[in-house]
Amino acid sequence: MSADPSARRGIPDATVARLPEYLRALTGLAERGITSVSSEELASAAGVRSAKLRKDLSHLGSYGVRGVGYEVDHLAYQISRELGLTQDWAVAIIGMGNLGHALAAYSGFATRGFRVVALLDQDAGLLGQEIAGLTVQPMTALDELVAEQGLAIGVIATPAASAQAVCDQLVAAGVRSILNFAPCVLAVPDDVDVRKVDLSTELQILAFHEQRKALAAEGSLGGLDGNLDGSLGPVPKAVNR
Amino acid sequence: MSADPSARRGIPDATVARLPEYLRALTGLAERGITSVSSEELASAAGVRSAKLRKDLSHLGSYGVRGVGYEVDHLAYQISRELGLTQDWAVAIIGMGNLGHALAAYSGFATRGFRVVALLDQDAGLLGQEIAGLTVQPMTALDELVAEQGLAIGVIATPAASAQAVCDQLVAAGVRSILNFAPCVLAVPDDVDVRKVDLSTELQILAFHEQRKALAAEGSLGGLDGNLDGSLGPVPKAVNR
DNA sequence: TAGATTGTTAATCGATTAACAATC
DNA sequence: TAGATTGTTAATCGATTAACAATC
Numbered sequence: 220m221s222a223d224p225s226a227r228r229g230i231p232d233a234t235v236a237r238l239p240e241y242l243r244a245l246t247g248l249a250e251r252g253i254t255s256v257s258s259e260e261l262a263s264a265a266g267v268r269s270a271k272l273r274k275d276l277s278h279l280g281s282y283g284v285r286g287v288g289y290e291v292d293h294l295a296y297q298i299s300r301e302l303g304l305t306q307d308w309a310v311a312i313i314g315m316g317n318l319g320h321a322l323a324a325y326s327g328f329a330t331r332g333f334r335v336v337a338l339l340d341q342d343a344g345l346l347g348q349e350i351a352g353l354t355v356q357p358m359t360a361l362d363e364l365v366a367e368q369g370l371a372i373g374v375i376a377t378p379a380a381s382a383q384a385v386c387d388q389l390v391a392a393g394v395r396s397i398l399n400f401a402p403c404v405l406a407v408p409d410d411v412d413v414r415k416v417d418l419s420t421e422l423q424i425l426a427f428h429e430q431r432k433a434l435a436a437e438g439s440l441g442g443l444d445g446n447l448d449g450s451l452g453p454v455p456k457a458v459n460r
Numbered sequence: 461m462s463a464d465p466s467a468r469r470g471i472p473d474a475t476v477a478r479l480p481e482y483l484r485a486l487t488g489l490a491e492r493g494i495t496s497v498s499s500e501e502l503a504s505a506a507g508v509r510s511a512k513l514r515k516d517l518s519h520l521g522s523y524g525v526r527g528v529g530y531e532v533d534h535l536a537y538q539i540s541r542e543l544g545l546t547q548d549w550a551v552a553i554i555g556m557g558n559l560g561h562a563l564a565a566y567s568g569f570a571t572r573g574f575r576v577v578a579l580l581d582q583d584a585g586l587l588g589q590e591i592a593g594l595t596v597q598p599m600t601a602l603d604e605l606v607a608e609q610g611l612a613i614g615v616i617a618t619p620a621a622s623a624q625a626v627c628d629q630l631v632a633a634g635v636r637s638i639l640n641f642a643p644c645v646l647a648v649p650d651d652v653d654v655r656k657v658d659l660s661t662e663l664q665i666l667a668f669h670e671q672r673k674a675l676a677a678e679g680s681l682g683g684l685d686g687n688l689d690g691s692l693g694p695v696p697k698a699v700n701r
Numbered sequence: 702t703a704g705a706t707t708g709t710t711a712a713t714c715g716a717t718t719a720a721c722a723a724t725c
Numbered sequence: 726t727a728g729a730t731t732g733t734t735a736a737t738c739g740a741t742t743a744a745c746a747a748t749c
Contacts, residue, residue: 239661266645286725303671321562396666404507420480430544527749
């Protein structure tokens with residue numbers, strides 16, 4: 220009802236998911252020396268419609284100036300603050316296989332706001348090994364990491380078979396935010412947040428649409444639309460063009 | 461209106477995004493020798509409500525038996541077919557840094573339905589190097605890969621700065637499905653599909669919720685809710701518990 | 702038949718969009 | 726003031742959910 224910041228209480232999930240993209244776009248503008256931006260320009264940089272951008276920003280407060288636009292630095296700061304990036308979050312990566320190894324070295328994890336404080340593995344063979352400047356530790360180090368480093372986010376990069384056990388240990392140690400790269404569903408208490416990144420799921424979604432396109436192209440070879448007659452159409456003989 | 465398979469024409473995006481999880485759950489059941497499953501059981505394995513599962517499956521057709529449930533193998537096959545996994549899709553990974561290297565070796569990419577046929581890099585220094593059984597090729601190999609191997613899906617694992625150029629080359633070569641790991645928005649024609657996997661975005665979304673929890677915990681120390689009086693509340697002095 | 706479970710309906714909820722009054 | 730652009734409204738669209746008739 221009001222536009223005041225207490226409306227912050229409930230920012231829609233869909234909006235929260237887009238804030239990082241807005242922040243990235245603003246950072247890019249700032250680097251190019253641009254100090255002011257309209258919703259139209261910022262939306263275009265972030266790949267959304269301007270109406271959606273303005274609606275999203277309206278959930279944070281009223282940080283623009285009518286007739287002028289948004290001050291780049293100020294808006295970036297407000298979004299950072301809303302996302303909780305004005306502090307550093309301690310992150311641990313668990314599972315030092317190919318993926319965990321790459322994540323440890325990946326710069327995406329060194330973004331402002333996050334600090335990788337530990338690399339863990341269940342395999343005794345990897346312990347003590349040095350990766351990206353950190354020494355691989357056993358899972359038993361978790362309690363101490365939470366108590367002394369304020370570990371808040373766990374990244375699971377283990378095989379699916381061990382992911383739930385690792386997750387249980389994270390939760391037992393007090394970690395309440397988990398990023399799961401293992402291809403499986405994790406069971407957690409209500410107060411724990413899990414986000415999942417799943418490569419094969421993404422590929423499968425792409426495959427669905429790619430198949431659609433291939434079938435549509437096939438159909439259009441014989442006319443406007445192979446199914447204008449209302450039939451069920453041919454058995455979809457998928458092709459690799 | 462009708463339940464016939466021609467309703468396949470428009471499967472909601474939200475449903476498509478969940479099909480891979482259902483398929484994974486069914487594969488798991490099949491491996492354990494289970495041949496029949498109810499919507500309640502399958503939903504629980506996939507981490508959704510049974511009503512949502514039944515609604516999702518109703519978009520594919522009528523593959524269950526009232527009073528009995530679903531035949532595991534049959535349903536798995538129907539979902540596979542719908543997702544386009546009954547054929548093999550040729551995949552190329554572009555950018556052989558840490559992440560690309562890990563993706564090349566990652567088993568998630570070797571899922572049934574996909575075949576990594578090429579690893580590409582712009583850096584001449586990496587060319588010829590062998591990774592996971594494949595030789596790193598230059599970007600100029602793209603046209604041939606599309607023509608001769610039916611390359612359909614490109615995975616961009618380059619730094620953000622080169623992602624758009626790589627994307628343009630993929631599109632020019634005829635690739636219409638792209639999985640983007642670079643932290644940037646890609647501009648593509650309407651007929652090209654881009655899905656994005658962004659590690660730092662995921663972390664930032666987790667940070668948002670983690671901050672919420674920390675503030676809620678702090679607030680509840682002093683009573684039921686620090687803002688019952690309708691004030692704007694204290695300046696959120698974020699803490700690392 | 703009696704019991705079980707699907708597939709569908711209808712209500713609810715949340716997200717998107719276009720339009721425009723407010724206002725710099 | 727005139728021009729520009731925000732923040733908000735209201736309409737639309739799509740997704741979720743619970744309930745239940747259909748039916749094995």
